[in-house]
Amino acid sequence: MSASPLTPDQAAEVAQARAHRTETLRPTVPALEEILFQPLPVLDHGFVRVIDYMGDDSAIVQAARVSYGRGTKRVSEDAGLIKYLMRHWHSTPFEMCEIKFHVKLPIFVARQWIRHRTANVNEYSARYSILDREFYVPAPEHLAAQSASNRQGRGAVLDGEEAVEVMRILRDDAQRTYDNYEAMLNLGPDGGPKDPARQGLARELARMNLTLNTYTQWYWKTDLHNLMHFLRLRADPHAQYEIRAYAEVMIDALARWVPLTHEAFKEYRLGAVTLSATAMAVLRRRLAGEQVTQETSGLSKREWAELEAALAGSGGAG
Amino acid sequence: MSASPLTPDQAAEVAQARAHRTETLRPTVPALEEILFQPLPVLDHGFVRVIDYMGDDSAIVQAARVSYGRGTKRVSEDAGLIKYLMRHWHSTPFEMCEIKFHVKLPIFVARQWIRHRTANVNEYSARYSILDREFYVPAPEHLAAQSASNRQGRGAVLDGEEAVEVMRILRDDAQRTYDNYEAMLNLGPDGGPKDPARQGLARELARMNLTLNTYTQWYWKTDLHNLMHFLRLRADPHAQYEIRAYAEVMIDALARWVPLTHEAFKEYRLGAVTLSATAMAVLRRRLAGEQVTQETSGLSKREWAELEAALAGSGGAG
Amino acid sequence: MSASPLTPDQAAEVAQARAHRTETLRPTVPALEEILFQPLPVLDHGFVRVIDYMGDDSAIVQAARVSYGRGTKRVSEDAGLIKYLMRHWHSTPFEMCEIKFHVKLPIFVARQWIRHRTANVNEYSARYSILDREFYVPAPEHLAAQSASNRQGRGAVLDGEEAVEVMRILRDDAQRTYDNYEAMLNLGPDGGPKDPARQGLARELARMNLTLNTYTQWYWKTDLHNLMHFLRLRADPHAQYEIRAYAEVMIDALARWVPLTHEAFKEYRLGAVTLSATAMAVLRRRLAGEQVTQETSGLSKREWAELEAALAGSGGAG
């Protein structure tokens, strides 16, 4: 990982932004202000920066009290109310908080990320501008083989020689396609045309030669409810490691921003398990002292294994 | 209009909130902070309050520059860039700003408002809580007759006697249905049961007896792009007066919040006119010196009238 | 319940529409075609009609196979694949099916319903047109008292005399406000002006005098994923009875339309229970033979009661 994932220009901008304080009547969160604008490194060249936020735990409580009006004086403690809202899937109070991130990420990760449609996005445009020569190459410990049992999953880490070969390919192909990107753009070292006799291919076309591990960047803004939905899916052990790495850093930011909500999120989302009607029936039989086997459970082998794992505390049931 | 549309409790809360300043690294907008939390009166008992905001004109510029990257150094002036974005319908930079309002409004206005789905809403729940005895009665100058020519529009103001009768009906029916709401709830003056021998109807049922001019309230949060879309439609002369009154107050808040965007909004949205393919052909013929009549224009009578109005500066073409 | 909730005009339209068959290459679902356009009665004057649909169980499978491509030949059975998708919360294949309903419902129910924003809506406009003299009055067995323990819930049914009084109020107030609605509109029995000397209040204003149990109607269109989300929340025992009545009729339509999906919906949504991290820990301790009490559980009294209810099969955990 590079010392700083920012360019010198960007680092200077961050320092300047962090030097400028103003007064506001809005709720502020000192623990989040501490890291505001700062890059939180992810993968080999990526980062997440919190750029702005609106609201805090108390804004959620305030919104909930608008909904429930005079009727809710008894639920007087904020943490209790937030847990109640999370437990009963009352999403609208959490929608009253908003956060904006600046994210630098490989294009193939960006393509997974964008499936979450309830967010606002401003991506760096390779129609207008030229992408940087930066691409993701997994660290050796993340060079996983295809899982034999699960088409979506990863298996063991690749053996030494095979891993070396894969890393060489990824680096070489990214370098070469980027070299050719510059060549097609007719881009000289000073940013001007390399060969005055050539026109240079349009940027919107030249970019198609880049590989999917090229880094892009975007501003990504969403409300707290949709952020938690994103984080629950993308911090899940079944999510691809590369996007999980972003989700984990963002969960740390969540803990700084809305600590009460973060606690409730762990209890009722990340650590929670949803059991099917049949799985619940199995549980009831077992708690009543009955021996239940997969054969007598009504569950498929795979569901049975998932239930066992959930009860062993070693994984989530689907 | 009442002196203050807030209850004493609410007014005390506003005063307390406005006394509490903190420091932040986030962009702040002093002109908007001036009115933060303060009720801006609308109709006879309604209000709009700005509760929170994220971003400012410069945040839009910053987001646009992420998109266009190195390529946009030449468009260096913020006002020019914002006009450019508005003119070319580049919506995503405007989505990077967010605002949260507290609104008190009659239920029939709330039902129009909620059709704009790209927003977050927390409404006062009449399942949990008891609605206040407050309802909208139009001022005499807004008691319009049904338009004879346009089913959706209003005609002239009602004559004196008919107006008096309408206002009497609206007041009496709202009072009586509210009295009966309280009676069905078995609600005593101290908030306890009026008649200990009665159970009181469930709140979620009793509310169905209220009339549509009863006031409700909600927190409503949206991004700047969707706010402008809402304002363009609801500040339009064809919108119902009662929702237009809210839109106009919110446009004033917009001008405080993002003055450059507000200018561009007036130029390219509120004051702009969309002309159909055939209307453009008519214009070309007229500019070439040709006399064009409705009969030779290819436009229907109604479209012709709308074009005439747009060219006279007296209304928008559809 | 009235014999038919349709007007004679509407009934004639349905009969005509049902007489007209055409050939199509699209997937069709005979069990759903059987009830197409027919009103399914709900409450005293409401209905749900299926107006159109796109896709069936096999369209979900087809969409899933596009996603998973060559890799999914082994999961060859449709029912198994649909269960798998539902269990693992893969929502996008279910989004590939769409359904359109025509619904007649009281306004206070419409206001709950519209909170689900991911749908398309065309509501009858009381700005343009005149609402019918129809309002919901609960049957005596649904005249519930306010719950003493739960602000949102209903308690026992009202006693005879109190119930009679409530029904009288609801009927009288709805009648009187509707009479006055017509009077303000200056509406004569033939649809023309009643008193030629009067102008008649604009429709968009007169409607504010109607009570919230007045019936409205709309076309409501959504995809299968969002339909199931709506049905899960609105068929829940905690939902208000009046909207639950609609959800239950729509679940019957779901069973006709996509029977395999309906089965999976019951198993993994309606009958499923989500247990918090702490509740899972309690279960593990109990299955290991430990006696756990509320005091030693780490759960609040309310959460403990919900867990007990879930394990007794008598209710959902929150």
Added chain:
Amino acid sequence: MSASPLTPDQAAEVAQARAHRTETLRPTVPALEEILFQPLPVLDHGFVRVIDYMGDDSAIVQAARVSYGRGTKRVSEDAGLIKYLMRHWHSTPFEMCEIKFHVKLPIFVARQWIRHRTANVNEYSARYSILDREFYVPAPEHLAAQSASNRQGRGAVLDGEEAVEVMRILRDDAQRTYDNYEAMLNLGPDGGPKDPARQGLARELARMNLTLNTYTQWYWKTDLHNLMHFLRLRADPHAQYEIRAYAEVMIDALARWVPLTHEAFKEYRLGAVTLSATAMAVLRRRLAGEQVTQETSGLSKREWAELEAALAGSGGAG
């Protein structure tokens, strides 16, 4: 362009699907049924297929009549009502129709396309499955140089030698990165492992070596209102040629599906021009006989040029 962009398996599926007719009560559109499931070729290996649809022009009218109720009998002609809805930006009746496409497209086009968030998408998953060896290489007449005046636009077509070199690079790099993709997957010609001693990199990782012109495919489903919004932006002369090629084919499908709506779309969207407040003032002065120059117009040079172009009929104003 290849004779058929479908694989033999896909072509057999289409033939089979087209052989199977059923009866339905739903509205059907014979002109669209004619091309249902058939691939409409786009670019060198892409296609658009209409997979399913819901509704037709009359369904829009029917939905509008629900909204406007008894009040709209005078607007009796369907074409007139549809034009009225389009002209006045009444979007909800158009949302009552839905269409589903199967699209094969280069990844860089997919990334532009997905910015339209109001749609449902099922994309081929390169985590589960292996992408085909197919990539887009522009035809020589589309190998445009970077525009000197407009960062986003294309300039003249590249000269012969430079064009040859660009095409060679695009082909070679795509081939080589795909060869290496297969090598990293350890994929043998029969689909099994090429080298039994190797494990093969996980699919979700190997895909990052592919270039952005690799073809992917998805099911994409949207309502008619959002489809037209997409088509208006993507059929615009400023849109990148490659996505415009898709939009144009889809407009042909639109014309088959909803011919009245298509006519109104051309008149009030594709061929319409939006003029700013200042541009309207210029027009008024010119129609009054005044000579107006850019200097006296209040418009910037660029806006002036856009207005001139719009009035000359040679392009849209921004």
